[in-house]
Amino acid sequence: MEPAMGMGIVALMGAAATVAGCSEDLESDIGSQSNPNSQVQLAAQVGYPHRIFNKAISGEPPSNAMYCAVGAGVAMVLMSESVMSASPLIAIAIGAFVAALLNGVFSTTSYMGRNASQTRFNQYVYLDVLRNQILSLMGHAYITTFCIVLLSYVMWNQDLIGHPFPFPVIALIWGLCVGAIGSSTGDVHYGAEREFQDFKFGAGLNAADSGNITRYAEAGIRSSMDNAWFCSKFGGPVTGIAFGMTVFLDNWRSTAFGGWVSVAVGTAIVILLIIYNRKIETYARNKYGPFPEYAGDIEA
Amino acid sequence: MSEPTETANQIDAKGIIIGLVGIYIAGIAAPAGMPYLAFLAGIGALFATKMGADAVRRVCSYGIGTGVPSIGMLALGMGIIAAMFGLAFGKMVHAPFIGPIVGLALALAIGFVVGSLANKIIKLNIPVMERCLTEIAGAGVLVLTGFSVMIAGSMDFVVISEKVITTGYIAPVFILGALGILHPFNASLGPDETQDRTLIHAYSCGAIAMTIGGFCSIAAIGAVAGLITTVVGLAIWYVTFMGFVKLVKRDAGAGYVGTGLLPPGAM
Numbered sequence: 001m002e003p004a005m006g007m008g009i010v011a012l013m014g015a016a017a018t019v020a021g022c023s024e025d026l027e028s029d030i031g032s033q034s035n036p037n038s039q040v041q042l043a044a045q046v047g048y049p050h051r052i053f054n055k056a057i058s059g060e061p062p063s064n065a066m067y068c069a070v071g072a073g074v075a076m077v078l079m080s081e082s083v084m085s086a087s088p089l090i091a092i093a094i095g096a097f098v099a100a101l102l103n104g105v106f107s108t109t110s111y112m113g114r115n116a117s118q119t120r121f122n123q124y125v126y127l128d129v130l131r132n133q134i135l136s137l138m139g140h141a142y143i144t145t146f147c148i149v150l151l152s153y154v155m156w157n158q159d160l161i162g163h164p165f166p167f168p169v170i171a172l173i174w175g176l177c178v179g180a181i182g183s184s185t186g187d188v189h190y191g192a193e194r195e196f197q198d199f200k201f202g203a204g205l206n207a208a209d210s211g212n213i214t215r216y217a218e219a220g221i222r223s224s225m226d227n228a229w230f231c232s233k234f235g236g237p238v239t240g241i242a243f244g245m246t247v248f249l250d251n252w253r254s255t256a257f258g259g260w261v262s263v264a265v266g267t268a269i270v271i272l273l274i275i276y277n278r279k280i281e282t283y284a285r286n287k288y289g290p291f292p293e294y295a296g297d298i299e300a
Numbered sequence: 301m302s303e304p305t306e307t308a309n310q311i312d313a314k315g316i317i318i319g320l321v322g323i324y325i326a327g328i329a330a331p332a333g334m335p336y337l338a339f340l341a342g343i344g345a346l347f348a349t350k351m352g353a354d355a356v357r358r359v360c361s362y363g364i365g366t367g368v369p370s371i372g373m374l375a376l377g378m379g380i381i382a383a384m385f386g387l388a389f390g391k392m393v394h395a396p397f398i399g400p401i402v403g404l405a406l407a408l409a410i411g412f413v414v415g416s417l418a419n420k421i422i423k424l425n426i427p428v429m430e431r432c433l434t435e436i437a438g439a440g441v442l443v444l445t446g447f448s449v450m451i452a453g454s455m456d457f458v459v460i461s462e463k464v465i466t467t468g469y470i471a472p473v474f475i476l477g478a479l480g481i482l483h484p485f486n487a488s489l490g491p492d493e494t495q496d497r498t499l500i501h502a503y504s505c506g507a508i509a510m511t512i513g514g515f516c517s518i519a520a521i522g523a524v525a526g527l528i529t530t531v532v533g534l535a536i537w538y539v540t541f542m543g544f545v546k547l548v549k550r551d552a553g554a555g556y557v558g559t560g561l562l563p564p565g566a567m
Contacts, residue, residue, distance in 0.1 A: 049566045056486055058369035058479060066475040073472040073516055080519040109501060109544060110487035116552040117490025125552045128559035166468025172475060
């Protein structure tokens with residue numbers, strides 16, 4: 001493959017990954033999956049029944065791995081010569097659609113199941129909450145799965161990058177990866193940024209304050225759509241950039257260089273990012289403190 | 301957690317016996333010219349899924365909240381190693397039919413060791429830990445072997461590795477099998493969880509894995525056999541999903557509402 005073509009493919013994969021990361025984070029924010037889910041789950045128990053979608057399919061990494069592996073598996077069947085030799089784009093679109101349907105089923109059962117298991121805390125199962133959010137969840141899951149299965153296909157195809165792993169396994173790994181990045185990068189902005197701005201920097205969060213996340217939005221009781229609106233301003237895009245950079249830098253170093261040089265470049269990228277992150281952290285602590293050193297005698 | 305309607309022994313007996321019988325009927329009949337029976341391995345895997353889900357339910361009710369997904373992944377992690385070892389061992393000694401049993405025995409042993417390590421060395425001190433992890437590992441191996449045999453239509457390690465592992469269909473089977481074991485309890489977590497609701501949900505999740513596995517087997521063993529598995533899986537899913545919704549209505553009682561404000565006193 002020509003170098004220009006190779007770099008073009010890498011750029012395309014990075015772009016697809018950026019979109020996938022953004023939609024993955026927004027999907028998990030609408031459904032309050034992963035990190036915010038603990039607070040939504042606790043809310044009813046600390047006296048705050050709510051109308052927020054409680055989507056506990058598992059952590060984000062396994063559930064996104066599931067959508068992507070299923071999408072790729074279905075696409076692989078449709079593309080195989082013994083079935084219908086479908087064009088890759090159509091096959092991936094249908095695979096992503098099946099994955100979105102699974103997202104709908106698993107989301108429904110977790111919303112209904114979790115709320116029915118909290119009846120004693122006065123937590124209701126609101127069917128309008130289910131109906132209102134489920135299509136946006138499935139829509140975002142479709143975009144995520146489509147982009148990730150597409151970039152996995154580009155990696156797997158022998159004429160393009162030609163990765164030795166099978167197609168669904170590559171999709172499974174990238175699904176795990178986007179879930180992990182969405183969980184660690186994006187979810188922070190759901191709760192920490194918005195709800196706890198009046199807390200002292202570095203003060204930590206008392207468990208009794210957890211339920212606050214389900215209370216008020218700009219107008220009235222907060223709904224899951226408010227969370228998506230808020231998170232689409234920063235949390236979603238920053239997740240997309242993080243995942244897009246992961247995919248782009250990883251493929252760029254192995255496309256532009258070869259052998260041990262690409263390993264050295266990868267190590268250099270990791271070291272640079274660690275130093276950069278440390279700089280940002282110390283800058284933020286100094287700028288937004290006070291952040292007293294722990295002396296061992298502060299009551300929790 | 302409510303009183304169980306089915307005891308652990310009953311669920312384990314059904315899971316292991318129906319699981320193995322299904323795998324053996326499918327594994328013997330399909331290569332002998334009846335690939336249409338491959339779906340029986342999926343039915344066996346459904347009961348194994350239920351066994352795993354019940355074990356997760358019992359061990360995780362000791363307060364392992366965020367550990368529920370991890371324990372499901374652990375199950376299939378132990379399961380895939382044992383399943384592949386068992387099938388490869390059967391190939392090695394030229395007796396493919398001992399594969400599933402060797403795999404199951406190895407998984408039970410791994411599960412017991414992992415459970416003992418968690419309890420004795422890490423000192424989690426959960427009384428049912430050893431038993432539940434043994435069951436979870438057993439469920440993991442039966443789920444993976446069942447769905448692999450269902451997709452490949454054979455118990456031969458060479459056929460399974462060619463049709464399920466090299467093609468990558470193992471990826472959706474692995475993750476859907478894991479979610480089938482972890483999701484039923486994870487989705488019902490809370491003080492008002494009931495066993496029948498969790499277990500009917502386990503069937504429903506297993507049926508989803510069976511449907512997707514059946515679709516994959518269209519490419520592996522043929523259109524008719526694959527479609528039979530897919531349709532049977534979809535039918536089981538529909539029945540069990542509607543059953544789950546019915547039990548949600550029963551458990552939520554007056555709290556199952558079309559729309560409405562927050563309950564009185566919630567603000």
